[in-house]
Amino acid sequence: MKTFEYIRPATIAEAIAAAAHPGASYLAAGTNIVDLMKGNVLRPGRLVDVTRLPGLDSIDHLDDGAVRIGALVSNADLAYDTEFARRFPSVAEALLSGASAQLRNAATVGGNLLQRTRCAYFYDPASACNKRSPGAGCDAHGGENRQHAILGWSEACIATQPSDFCVPLAALGAIVEIEGANGRREVPLEALHRLPEQSPERDTVLEPGELIVAVRLPAEAAAFAPHARYLKVRDRTSYAFAIVSAAAHLRMDGGRIAEARIALGGVAHKPWRAFEAEAALAGATPGRDAYTRAAEAALAAARPSGDNAFKIELARRIIVRALALAAAGTPDRMPALPASPFAISTGASVHV
Numbered sequence: 001m002k003t004f005e006y007i008r009p010a011t012i013a014e015a016i017a018a019a020a021h022p023g024a025s026y027l028a029a030g031t032n033i034v035d036l037m038k039g040n041v042l043r044p045g046r047l048v049d050v051t052r053l054p055g056l057d058s059i060d061h062l063d064d065g066a067v068r069i070g071a072l073v074s075n076a077d078l079a080y081d082t083e084f085a086r087r088f089p090s091v092a093e094a095l096l097s098g099a100s101a102q103l104r105n106a107a108t109v110g111g112n113l114l115q116r117t118r119c120a121y122f123y124d125p126a127s128a129c130n131k132r133s134p135g136a137g138c139d140a141h142g143g144e145n146r147q148h149a150i151l152g153w154s155e156a157c158i159a160t161q162p163s164d165f166c167v168p169l170a171a172l173g174a175i176v177e178i179e180g181a182n183g184r185r186e187v188p189l190e191a192l193h194r195l196p197e198q199s200p201e202r203d204t205v206l207e208p209g210e211l212i213v214a215v216r217l218p219a220e221a222a223a224f225a226p227h228a229r230y231l232k233v234r235d236r237t238s239y240a241f242a243i244v245s246a247a248a249h250l251r252m253d254g255g256r257i258a259e260a261r262i263a264l265g266g267v268a269h270k271p272w273r274a275f276e277a278e279a280a281l282a283g284a285t286p287g288r289d290a291y292t293r294a295a296e297a298a299l300a301a302a303r304p305s306g307d308n309a310f311k312i313e314l315a316r317r318i319i320v321r322a323l324a325l326a327a328a329g330t331p332d333r334m335p336a337l338p339a340s341p342f343a344i345s346t347g348a349s350v351h352v
């Protein structure tokens with residue numbers, strides 16, 4: 001590993017100033033960046049440890065009904081916060097479907113948003129990768145690309161963003177609070193991550209030195225709590241990234257769907273908000289026909305980037321099943337296998 005400078009600032013302002021140094025990176029729990037450094041994938045000259053910064057580790061239910069989650073709250077603490085899980089059950093389910101218990105205990109909210117792709121070529125310094133070395137090429141094209149993108153990809157990069165947490169956050173209109181040298185700004189989570197286009201080295205719209213300090217869910221997002229699910233298909237249920245996932249939320253009015261919020265994971269360089277599917281469901285009668293139309297709309301622009309045409313049909317089916325489960329109602333208790341399409345709250349099989 002290349003030697004690097006380690007700095008532990010006492011304030012957010014000090015952290016931002018320290019991170020302005022060329023080649024600097026922020027360090028929180030380190031569950032991703034330390035692995036990348038050990039593998040010589042990333043070689044920052046300076047690590048700015050933000051774990052001791054004050055005021056970033058609380059979950060605050062605000063007077064206007066919104067909830068503000070500090071960037072240093074751990075994934076486990078958020079998922080097991082009773083009030084948070086009651087109001088935003090799909091977010092808790094997504095968190096508990098990610099990584100392992102040990103990782104969830106350490107990994108932070110801010111770090112989850114900024115985790116890097118799991119493309120194997122990105123992690124292999126001997127491979128050509130435009131994300132790691134701009135202009136080098138992309139060995140995933142024509143390589144092992146079964147898990148790569150089916151939406152929004154470019155010739156420069158076909159990688160996917162791996163977070164589960166970000167998928168329901170995108171659907172529910174979460175806002176990301178950012179501090180930087182020019183002050184504070186806010187970005188909708190749905191707009192935080194970029195499509196690769198010709199510059200896949202940039203995962204997000206963050207400017208150098210900017211620090212995520214919190215994520216906020218608006219009050220209206222809690223209106224979906226009675227009908228909110230996250231489903232995730234992965235190679236093994238115990239511990240793996242999504243091949244395809246879907247967060248489905250419905251707000252019912254009488255016998256009709258008043259509003260739907262849907263996002264997909266594992267399909268693109270960013271969590272993919274399915275606006276077309278949401279529009280297809282507005283005012284519809286719940287049922288398989290409506291869910292199928294919504295799934296068709298969500299995947300209308302999908303195209304394989306390699307050996308992954310199966311993901312298009314898989315995504316359609318996951319959307320239909322997530323919508324059916326959301327319409328049936330959020331379970332009273334977290335399913336024994338969170339986000340598994342093979343389990344309901346009792347752990348029994350469910351078929352739609």
Ligand code: SF4
Nearest residue numbers: 119129130138157158
């Ligand atoms: Fe790199 Fe993206 Fe190609 Fe993977 S898909 S090798 S991350 S450029």
